[in-house]
Amino acid sequence: MTFWSDPDGFLANWLIHLLAGIGIPAGVAQAIGFALGAAILATGSLLFVLFLIWLERKMIGRVQDRLGPNRLGPWGIFQSVADMLKIFTKEYITPSGADKVPYNLSPILTVAAVLMVWAVVPLAITVYGVNLNVGLLYIIAVGSLGEMGILMAGWGSNNKYALLGAFRAAAQLISYEVPMVLSLLIPVMLSGSLSMTQIVVKQDIWYVLYTPLAALIFLITSIAEVGRAPFDLTEAESELVAGFNIEYSGLKFGMFFVADFLHSFTISLLVAVIFLGGWRGPGAETYPLLGFVYLVIKTSLVNSFIIIERASLPRFRIDQMMDFTWKVLTPVILILVVVTALLEKTLVMAGALAWVRTGIMFVVNIAILLIADTVVRRHLARRPRPDVRGKERPVARPENFFSQPGSGA
Amino acid sequence: MLSNWLYIGIFMVVSLFLPAAAIFIAGLLAPKKPNAIKNATYECGMETVGDSWIQFKAQYYVFALVFLVFDIETVFLFPWAVAYNQMTLFGVLEAIVFILILLGALIYAWRKGALEWH
Amino acid sequence: MTTLQIVFLIIAAITLVSACLVVMTRKIMHAALWLVLSLMGVAMVYATLQSGFYAVVQVLVYIGAISTLIIFAVMMTRNVMEDVGPQSNRGWGLALVGSLILFAGTSAILLTWDKAQTVLQEIPAVNGENIQMLGLALVDPMGFLIPFEVASVLLLAALVAAIFLTADIKRSRS
Numbered sequence: 144m145t146f147w148s149d150p151d152g153f154l155a156n157w158l159i160h161l162l163a164g165i166g167i168p169a170g171v172a173q174a175i176g177f178a179l180g181a182a183i184l185a186t187g188s189l190l191f192v193l194f195l196i197w198l199e200r201k202m203i204g205r206v207q208d209r210l211g212p213n214r215l216g217p218w219g220i221f222q223s224v225a226d227m228l229k230i231f232t233k234e235y236i237t238p239s240g241a242d243k244v245p246y247n248l249s250p251i252l253t254v255a256a257v258l259m260v261w262a263v264v265p266l267a268i269t270v271y272g273v274n275l276n277v278g279l280l281y282i283i284a285v286g287s288l289g290e291m292g293i294l295m296a297g298w299g300s301n302n303k304y305a306l307l308g309a310f311r312a313a314a315q316l317i318s319y320e321v322p323m324v325l326s327l328l329i330p331v332m333l334s335g336s337l338s339m340t341q342i343v344v345k346q347d348i349w350y351v352l353y354t355p356l357a358a359l360i361f362l363i364t365s366i367a368e369v370g371r372a373p374f375d376l377t378e379a380e381s382e383l384v385a386g387f388n389i390e391y392s393g394l395k396f397g398m399f400f401v402a403d404f405l406h407s408f409t410i411s412l413l414v415a416v417i418f419l420g421g422w423r424g425p426g427a428e429t430y431p432l433l434g435f436v437y438l439v440i441k442t443s444l445v446n447s448f449i450i451i452e453r454a455s456l457p458r459f460r461i462d463q464m465m466d467f468t469w470k471v472l473t474p475v476i477l478i479l480v481v482v483t484a485l486l487e488k489t490l491v492m493a494g495a496l497a498w499v500r501t502g503i504m505f506v507v508n509i510a511i512l513l514i515a516d517t518v519v520r521r522h523l524a525r526r527p528r529p530d531v532r533g534k535e536r537p538v539a540r541p542e543n544f545f546s547q548p549g550s551g552a
Numbered sequence: 553m554l555s556n557w558l559y560i561g562i563f564m565v566v567s568l569f570l571p572a573a574a575i576f577i578a579g580l581l582a583p584k585k586p587n588a589i590k591n592a593t594y595e596c597g598m599e600t601v602g603d604s605w606i607q608f609k610a611q612y613y614v615f616a617l618v619f620l621v622f623d624i625e626t627v628f629l630f631p632w633a634v635a636y637n638q639m640t641l642f643g644v645l646e647a648i649v650f651i652l653i654l655l656g657a658l659i660y661a662w663r664k665g666a667l668e669w670h
Numbered sequence: 671m672t673t674l675q676i677v678f679l680i681i682a683a684i685t686l687v688s689a690c691l692v693v694m695t696r697k698i699m700h701a702a703l704w705l706v707l708s709l710m711g712v713a714m715v716y717a718t719l720q721s722g723f724y725a726v727v728q729v730l731v732y733i734g735a736i737s738t739l740i741i742f743a744v745m746m747t748r749n750v751m752e753d754v755g756p757q758s759n760r761g762w763g764l765a766l767v768g769s770l771i772l773f774a775g776t777s778a779i780l781l782t783w784d785k786a787q788t789v790l791q792e793i794p795a796v797n798g799e800n801i802q803m804l805g806l807a808l809v810d811p812m813g814f815l816i817p818f819e820v821a822s823v824l825l826l827a828a829l830v831a832a833i834f835l836t837a838d839i840k841r842s843r844s
Contacts, residue, residue: 170673174558181563185570231578239591245703251571258567262560273559276801280630280726281560287734291706294741298699302593310745314612317619317738324626331633337801389594394578398571462669465615469658469667473622477655481648484636488644554674557717557725561677608745610836616739617832621825623735627727628808628821635805643809646819653822657829666833 152269155180184272185258188405193223195404199450206454233393238301241390246299249292250391250398256289257406264412265340266438267422267431278339279331282413283324286368289402290316293387296399300390308386311376311461316368318465322472323364326357328480330417332487343421351418353501354483356508358418360476365410366449367468369403373456374464411445412438419445475515482507614666618658625654678718685711694757698744706737720792723801 155176162172197212197220204211212219237246263278265271275281290313297309331337333353334345351358367374388399415421419441422434459467486507490500632639632647661667688708692701713728780786807813 177559177562181566185567232581234582236590238593254571255567262563273556275556277722277726284726284729310612314615321622328629328633332636335637393582394575465669481651484644488641554720612742614836616742620735620739621829623731631801631805632808635802646809650822653826657826661833664833
């Protein structure tokens with residue numbers, strides 16, 4: 144075993160030997176190794192957020208024809224470091240009447256829920272936190288802990304807007320979890336395992352080619368789970384001031400911010416691992432670090448898509464958002480699961496090759512997408528548009544600048 | 553097997569500890585000058601009226617119930633999906649009946665207007 | 671005492687203490703949050719028993735769905751703040767005796783039952799996958815096919831009942 148073929152195992156072995164040298168039993172040494180590995184992985188992903196914040200500000204800046212951060216360091220890359228140092232010295236304001244324990248626990252829980260996903264994601268062929276045989280369900284389960292964090296923030300803040308924001312957020316999270324979980328059924332069916340490591344190993348053909356519709360639905364619902372535009376109703380400034388985190392300040396608010404950016408990168412990572420082949424690529428089996436590079440490239444592509452999409456799309460209204468998940472995504476993914484299960488079984492029984500099956504399933508997926516799109520468009524065209532004009536309002540034009548409604552002027 | 557869960561346990565402790573430590577350190581660095589106005593509930597400058605813990609409408613509860621039904625459904629479907637490759641066509645058809653019954657449940661909820669956001 | 675036993679004792683203590691706090695705390699929202707911690711403890715017990723699937727399902731269903739449902743239900747009530755009445759009624763002594771008898775009886779049965787295990791048993795698995803066996807058993811006519819299909823009908827019935835009840839609320843309000 145050398146460093147280049149198995150960096151993770153090599154370092155772990157080295158550490159256990161080192162600790163055994165100073166008289167620590169193997170079991171304790173393993174626990175220490177686990178703790179160190181977990182600390183490195185978690186700290187690494189937290190520090191990575193600094194880069195992500197810079198990247199997102201820079202990219203959105205370019206979309207909006209601005210420069211973005213450009214003062215500190217080359218291309219302003221140290222801007223987020225300065226921001227972090229500043230937020231560390233900001234005062235915490237705890238609102239009077241706040242429920243102290245849930246209020247303070249909430250930002251910690253929200254970050255932890257995102258970090259814990261990283262424990263089961265394979266970063267290269269031998270580099271992963273743990274190969275859990277229920278990895279995929281674990282990721283969904285951990286997500287529900289984050290939802291508890293949001294509910295605790297809303298409850299603990301003693302603020303009506305925060306409570307309303309938290310409950311809307313929770314309603315959004317649970318509604319989008321249904322199609323998300325169902326869309327994961329198809330990769331599980333194909334790989335025959337819930338383990339993230341196995342899902343990557345079985346992906347000789349990327350699942351995005353086999354089932355593009357499930358990949359699309361997973362991406363959309365994941366963006367909704369993060370609460371990114373166009374699903375950012377939880378932080379609708381115009382309606383809820385800032386949503387569930389309104390009463391937080393200093394680094395406690397910063398933690399929600401960190402959780403948000405890290406979560407958006409984590410879902411890009413999940414899309415890359417589950418649908419884009421993870422670390423798979425030429426030469427990745429022999430050189431795990433090469434596989435890591437492939438994974439980083441794939442994840443960055445998905446993440447860039449999410450950032451550009453955030454800069455491009457307007458926000459949904461809450462009833463539109465609920466309609467979208469319950470009346471479009473959920474029926475479509477249920478039908479897709481049924482069709483995939485039937486067709487795949489029939490094709491395997493007929494002895495079709497993997498590439499043939501992929502081709503047929505790709506066409507079927509696109510067909511279902513087009514049919515669903517047509518049905519939704521027809522339905523929307525038939526529905527009468529609600530008249531939201533209401534009564535006459537003064538319009539800010541130079542000639543009626545001083546006029547009031549009803550004054551007759 | 554068990555060492556996997558040990559790792560998850562340690563990871564959980566570490567990932568709770570890191571943000572907690574960061575918030576604690578920032579608390580040491582930050583100034584503490586609370587006053588009554590600063591600590592007041594923030595409502596864009598308006599004074600808060602009544603209790604903050606208001607009563608919510610039943611709509612949220614309906615969505616949570618529908619979600620619960622689908623969540624339990626997926627818990628049944630995941631073991632089925634794992635065993636999919638070992639299964640005969642008969643096994644697949646049984647699961648499809650299962651899914652179609654729940655699709656019926658979704659359509660029922662839809663027709664009864666439980667999925668409308670008021 | 672092995673490390674596993676110490677871990678189990680810690681988890682059991684967390685579960686039991688938070689379960690007691692669910693019924694003892696005066697704020698109904700706090701009761702809901704303690705319930706979440708208690709359910710988390712049960713999930714950790716499943717994890718120490720190597721039953722990973724049940725551990726994640728416990729978190730997924732009980733914390734993700736049922737606790738959310740309970741919190742939403744709490745927010746529908748009027749008196750979310752605090753309950754000021756007495757927390758026990760006159761029958762509490764009787765209830766204590768009853769629960770002690772139940773506890774003693776259960777312990778006695780478990781201690782004398784020869785199939786009870788105190789050593790962790792490996793769960794049978796086909797090349798490391800015991801979920802696969804569960805999935806096959808669910809659609810096996812000799813296995814759990816009928817319960818599996820009945821479960822979906824049960825879920826349908828639950829949904830119909832829930833929608834009927836909440837529709838009733840709306841009608842009586844308007």
